[in-house]
Amino acid sequence: MTSTEEYKTLAANACARRDASMADIEKYFPLPEGFESKHLAPLPDPLPLNVTGIAKEYLNPFDYEITSADPIKLLADIASKKYTAVQVAAAYLRCAVLAQRTVNCVTEFLPDMALALATKCDKYLEETGKTLGPMHGLPVSLKDMICLKGYPQGFSTCALTTFITDYDSLIVTNLRDAGAVFYQRTTQPQSLMHLECESVVFGRTVNPYNRNLTSGGSSGGEGAALGFGSSCIGLGTDIGGSIRNPAAMNGVFGIKLTANRLPVGDTFFINGGSEAIAGAVGPMGRTIEICELLTKVVCDAEPWKISRELAAAPWNSDILKDKKKLTIGVNYTDGVVTPQPPVQRALKEAVEKLKAVSSIDGIEIEVVDYAPFKQELGWEVITSLYFEDGAEVELETFAKVGEPVLPLTEWIIKKANPNVKHLTIPELWERNKSKYKYRYDYNQHFLKSGVDVILAPAYFGSAQPWSTAESLNSTWWGYTSIFNVTDMPACTFGVTTVDPEKDKPIEGYTPLNETDKSIYERYKPEIYKDAPVALQIAAPRSEDELAFYATKLISKFLKA
């Protein structure tokens, strides 16, 4: 075989490994006698565009009761022995099979690990009458780049599919110690630098609300699993929007905390050792409460005592106890790309609702405008530092086995910022200085605004059709990446879905620039039918608890 074809074998092997792990589910979790489940039954052909109803239809009602339960309630039901942890793991694994068959969001199922962890929970509860910890028996899904000892760490690239890591990421240990049950690893795109989710290894992960659309990215597998219902909580990572975008595109919650809050340093980055832009690891979940619980569990494990890069910041909900007022700064547009009509409507409706009340849960609410701050410069700063080596390590890794470079990979490396190149050290220093200056100036802008939190679009639109060489659809990360360059905690959450009746194209709009023009012209409401639409709340750096608090308050109020 020529080296240019080697990638195909590697990808096929990885998919075969995934398929074998799927087949193993039946071995580790055989169906109890008389328990019928259609999770392996033939599915409609063609599949409907919207597959969010599949789980209810194809799962046994007992399994569906479990997988559709509120995760905090599910924890209580496991603790009270209504369900065993093994039953819960089985239900989620069978649901995950359906998700894989419809949206292709899994890189590997972990039935053996899930059975061992769930059995341990059940045994412990049986023997001691106590739960193992606050995550006792809860299925937790892991983005593929989170390391599991003895498992491949493929970084979604063919050449690495056979690379096995020899340690667990610290956050895995923290969650496992608290009783979490890992049961699946989820897809991510080539290079991990797309707001979509396509890799040469595993193909495309599609959006469960509309299979013609991407699931978002880079934690797109987790996003799709949450949207489908085969996950209630999982881990993603975010260096430009990779937690928040797929959460938003699937109508769930995703929070990027301050980068050094949760242990991200030992998750797998192909450019390990790079310090210019810090990625974050964090929760993506069905509810804000389960995201908060996961965060609290990790903080309570004091990971900074092991990973000395982290902030020594215990979880502190007390800092909000005297909060009497919340000033919300609404950012309608970032001034580079005007949000598409569904996002405009979602934000407008939210603001109207918020402005109509004086308080929520006894907290005085003030809604003011929040102006964007040099978003184009923010984008230039962050993209000038994503690939300090000009992405040589990525490109060489792809080339080694002939893996084609996908259009969005090509775009972020070569087109998003024409100045990306292998930097010299003084060039790196200069770019770092620009980063500090931007952060400082942004922060001054924020402080002057007087707002506590920012309410903004999660993205310029809902989920987009896939990017191809002819049409790059996911090229403006500004709504999320702004909070990476400024390292502010930010949470996205679904508020509505695209309604072609309400969300008509805006006539006579004059685009601000080429990107804005292409995004404006691309908008045809029917393309986006059923796609979730999300907003975002951001708080100052290190005020992660405030980000959770404000998101809880506002998202619940908007839903009510």
Place this chain on the structure above:
Amino acid sequence: MTSTEEYKTLAANACARRDASMADIEKYFPLPEGFESKHLAPLPDPLPLNVTGIAKEYLNPFDYEITSADPIKLLADIASKKYTAVQVAAAYLRCAVLAQRTVNCVTEFLPDMALALATKCDKYLEETGKTLGPMHGLPVSLKDMICLKGYPQGFSTCALTTFITDYDSLIVTNLRDAGAVFYQRTTQPQSLMHLECESVVFGRTVNPYNRNLTSGGSSGGEGAALGFGSSCIGLGTDIGGSIRNPAAMNGVFGIKLTANRLPVGDTFFINGGSEAIAGAVGPMGRTIEICELLTKVVCDAEPWKISRELAAAPWNSDILKDKKKLTIGVNYTDGVVTPQPPVQRALKEAVEKLKAVSSIDGIEIEVVDYAPFKQELGWEVITSLYFEDGAEVELETFAKVGEPVLPLTEWIIKKANPNVKHLTIPELWERNKSKYKYRYDYNQHFLKSGVDVILAPAYFGSAQPWSTAESLNSTWWGYTSIFNVTDMPACTFGVTTVDPEKDKPIEGYTPLNETDKSIYERYKPEIYKDAPVALQIAAPRSEDELAFYATKLISKFLKA
């Protein structure tokens, strides 16, 4: 003039500026009628080696009463109007003149600024009956690299002597807001990377206890001022020992906090934008209490809300309130360089004293051995990252005006680690990964030891004679740099002075390596007469409060 001589003019101009600022003191702080002061009187020729008695002899008793007062008591005496802030500033400035004349520790006097700040304090107290803040009226000395708007930022190098900064470092603002009175800027060595204090601009800063010895470095001007008595509190910076070494060499307290605790990012580094090894800014003071007060004042100003790189860590003395026991791990040697006899004695005496008690102030004390952890590797890791560009920026800056490269500069750049070079990005990443691994492994070692804090030498010896091309005397930073590579807070404090009678050379010692050999062979007790000998206490990263607490407890007990 040829460019090779330009440096001489620049240096002479900088010295002239300093001398003019010294002359200005009399203008801004004229002697009150009938107030006699000999601070400008001729001094003994030759000067005695030990000039720590000069202040008492040459200052007016009123001035000396002020400059010799405990700084916490001095604050109270200013608050109660026993002294005006102007009187205090005057006393310290006159004392600083004597220090400059004997140990050469000042780059610039700030009489105009001191008068304005002190007058503001006095006026505020007069008008409101309140102090401006917790530092009301206290003279605070600044290492030259701390930026003052409108003042030169010379980085101790001729080419930059005329470079004027256009902002105040944030820590300057924090302290000024609390009532601090800045009155002098202190010397630092060429490149800031010596544990001595010699620059081509300002020459050598000598040790007030023994003028044949260096004052330590790089914050050597501050160290000498503290040793002389012309400062009671000042700011230094530390990336390998630069706060702790000169504090130790002058018998006072110097603490390097966790690097991101106090705002260091806007102090002047010639390699600004470098992120590989984080420097720290922090206090050097006559007492641990005044160092702690300064730290608390800065934390209370919440600098992380302005400089978003910082840890959002309020000062928290509460974390120690339930502390019932302190386990002290004694590190007798780092396994690379065996401490010279005075340090061995100091540590032995301290341990004997600590082992003889079961508790101090109600805190149970346990003393155990603490083994070093791969100190040579730690040194290799940190030196491989000090100069990511192979020190090109330093060397080019010197060369531009013909400034000679001093022997210790040459050593740290070219000899301390033969692998220093202009790195490529992948090389930088690899070195960063080695750093993370070392930190992680070191931390595991620390955790396994079970100790709360480490008690170790501050340095391999007391202050050394200057390094020359023939004899490099200050080439083992390991005792301090270990806590930079691990980013642990560490405090040095004087415990005794060299006593040639007690501190005889050790006969028949077999050196461990070439460095150890040269340090062993160089030891002749009479060279070091009167030189302070110091110890060091280190705590885990982020546990700055514990470092202060343990230092207070132990240093007071050892002194008692």
